[in-house]
Amino acid sequence: MQSVQQSLEFLATLAGEGPVAKLAAAFSAAGHELALVGGPVRDAFLGRPITDLDFTTDAHPDEILAIVTPISQAQWDVGRAFGTIAARIDGESVEITTYRSDEYDHTTRKPAVEFGDSLEGDLLRRDFTVNAMALRLPSLTLIDPSGGMEDLIAGVLRTPGTPEVSFGDDPLRMLRAIRFTAQLGFTVAVDTAVAITEMKDSIGIVSVERVNDELSKLLKTDAPRRGVELLVESGLAEIVLPEVPALQLESDEHHHHKDVYQHSLTVLEQAIDLEKSRGRLSSPDLVVRLAALLHDIGKPATKRNEPGGQVSFHHHDVVGAKLARKRLRALRFDNDTIAAVSRLIELHLRFFGYTDGAWTDSAVRRYVRDAGDQLERLHILTRADVTTRNRRKADQLAFAYDDLEARIATLAAQEEIDSVRPDLDGEQIMRILNLKPGREVGEARAFLLELRLDEGPLGEEEATRRLETWWHAGARGIASQSRDASAD
Known part of the structure; x- marks a missing residue:
């Protein structure tokens, strides 16, 4: 100041x-x-x-x-x-x-x-x-x-009158208080914080659009962690973003697991650091920050206590993507944001198979294809998701991801991997196989795309030969049967 x-x-x-x-x-x-x-x-x-x-x-x-x-x-x-x-x-x-x-x-x-x-x-x-x-x-x-000047010097947020009257007049002010803790680095006066907790249910009269706006502004601050913590501590998160407090999973003395809530906050912080340091996205990037905060929201629904004191969360990536899509729709985020965030959550575990054994070039191409235009964000989310205190393990994962990004860059330079398409387009497929527009053309294109991902560019002549071999080896009969079944 x-x-x-x-x-x-x-x-x-x-x-x-x-x-x-x-x-x-x-x-x-x-x-x-x-x-x-x-x-x-x-x-x-x-x-x-x-x-x-x-x-x-x-x-x-x-x-x-x-x-x-x-x-x-x-x-x-x-x-x-x-x-x-x-x-x-x-x-x-x-x-x-x-x-x-x-x-x-x-x-x-x-x-x-x-x-x-x-x-x-x-x-x-x-x-x-x-x-x-x-x-x-x-x-x-x-x-x-x-x-106000005294409170500014002290770094305290308080209402001009009693907080009960102020929040009663406009409950959105409760979310604004939380956002300002992150934006300004202030603390909330005790009586004001108590009033937020006691009056949290009144947020229900605020339009979803205004809630969305405040949550977005909070996440786009330089250091949103304290604001998210206050959102949870006050009980407001249970109303506007219940998947986040649900990350505070219970554990017992026999089954130990990482604190998923604190892990998610750390991932959010690390994602913001990467977003800024890599410099390839416009900052602040709301999609990255939403994905970081919500990437593990599928864990509460998939938690299983396994023999030997282990805890598993099988398919929490898929479940989390569905939950994120549902919540973001309820908060009326735009379709592009919803699609991007849910896709990142669905893919955020994909990389960890890379450390189990060397990926083929085909697997790398699929990783890029599946990420699509979210690849840079996926790089950030995956790197940020490493919060282990085991320095050796953290270094191994970082080196592995460095290697993956290097391979992606090499393949991209060789093959324009960021726009992978079959070697033949629909018009060529129809001409070669003497087809009209329909399902068979789509099946043929999918076959060629798989070849492209597995083997890289084939060229028009080789792609034509492989297509004709595939078609005459049985694909034509399958397509015909499928067409006949549809007619029946």
Whole structure:
């Protein structure tokens, strides 16, 4: 955190130039108040980059629009009913919102919007004290009615009023508190944490989309582990992401196994480190992080205590992929994210057979083919999944995966393995075998693809010879019988 003096000097510089200065002058000339509010003020004191410029004012939406139109290149209605107008000034997007003093009915998180008449009143209705500070413009006066600066210095999250009232007004604030612990590295005040646990069931009135948004923002922070832990400790995870607390498997004195929950959190941390260090994905990558957190959620359903004190989780990869697909659909993630995460979970154990014996080139090709466009993410997840404290074992697995990646690179250079296709396309297959479009063409293509994976590129002439041999050796009869059965 920067010193207060440094932060005030930075804010003064920010307010004295560009869009902030233009807005301050325009609102002052129109006889209205204006203040930079919330996240930008908080982040200035924390020395964090300021990515949004949010303002609040006593002017109403029509008045805001009239003031900003002459000094902006574009204006748009973000939510007139909620008092918010946005504009683009000198290339910067800004949002200006009328003071609010909302009333909540506690059956939904949508308030009956009421415009307020003071900056202090507007700040006191906000979620946390560290977000309830404002810089009044153009006077550069810091307004902090709830002690946000003291909490900022202490690294504590607390609500401006009682947490019961704040979370009762908007239960989404409970998830925001958890996200801010990870994003800002803060702790939650004791009374606030207690209120989250006691009021966790009220999260049910929050839309799934908003829950999704907060969970995604949490996972995309630089260090989400503490936030996930608080999500579980508070009981909120049992409602919004129950597969994660379920990873806290019970064990007895005779059957010992790795702590699956703590292992999953470590895999998440290691995946984030790899995502950043390898530099081949845009960071933060939500798919990698979801897959890392959820990769073992099939274990509770597949846990078996075996003779000799061993524990097994047979097929937990397949079960976990199905559970992840179901949960992510319930949380309304997009189809591409759901497909990618579930595929990574399904494949995350595949590599461990590599250490049992050398893979053939065919097995390497299949690994690449099955991963498809998720190959880099699979590299990250598989490497991150090694959390053993046995240094020798960890080194062996790392060396083995280095070898696998090297073989993939070699084969890719030789064969363009990332786009493996049969040596003959559908048109060629139909011409050679005198077929019309149908099942037989698909079966022939599958046969050629298996050859391609097993033996590498064959060339058109050899592929044609092998196709004709396969077809005349019995495939034609099988296809004919299948066609006749379908007709019956």
